[in-house]
């Protein structure tokens with residue numbers, strides 16, 4: 001830290017905590033210009049901790065992989081290695097995800113507008129255990145696509161979103177969807193509810209799905225039964241807001257199973 005900046009911050013530190021005197025002494029004694037116990041960039045790691053880790057005390061994301069230094073330390077990925085990320089897929093991360101949970105509003109059977117889509121953790125195509133609520137609190141709506149490996153329209157949608165064949169003609173209804181997901185205007189999570197045999201999916205199921213329909217913007221997450229149990233047909237699409245409250249769904253009517261996608265196209269499509 002430059003001396004002028006230190007002089008500005010030191011009085012604040014004195015007000016802030018009992019350690020301030022000691023910190024100021026450290027500063028004066030070592031003459032190195034760094035207040036070890038301060039967190040200059042506000043990433044949750046003190047300057048001293050950042051010195052030990054080899055991260056930049058003035059950069060919340062030292063390796064530029066999209067994940068803050070403090071979050072990487074919390075989750076066990078390397079904050080100095082851009083190849084080592086909290087999620088290999090680069091999905092959003094929400095450190096305060098517990099605060100978004102409202103179990104009283106969770107869907108049990110038939111998702112209705114105003115219900116909260118349940119929290120669930122499942123393995124994705126990269127082998128990471130993904131918490132769906134990491135997508136909460138980013139100011140962005142999320143499409144939850146509840147699909148099954150054996151289901152034709154599900155495969156057709158995955159292929160269309162991945163830029164492959166569009167055998168079902170989804171592009172004529174939803175021309176903007178792939179672009180909106182790619183640019184992050186809306187997030188998309190594919191929750192894989194069943195494997196090829198109609199049984200519970202596993203890591204292999206979601207990995208093979210991604211191999212067939214490789215869309216780098218879409219996590220494919222193996223359902224633990226939470227989502228499969230609450231729907232009556234495949235695929236089912238839910239649109240949730242940043243609090244995971246459902247804002248559009250088919251609401252028990254199979255004829256309207258694409259409702260959430262039409263809502264996205266209407267709201268953000270060109």
Ligand SMILES: [Ca+2]
Nearest residue numbers: 039041043045
């Ligand atoms: Ca810091």
Ligand SMILES: [Ca+2]
Nearest residue numbers: 061063065067
């Ligand atoms: Ca990082």
Ligand SMILES: [Ca+2]
Nearest residue numbers: 078079081084
């Ligand atoms: Ca990293």
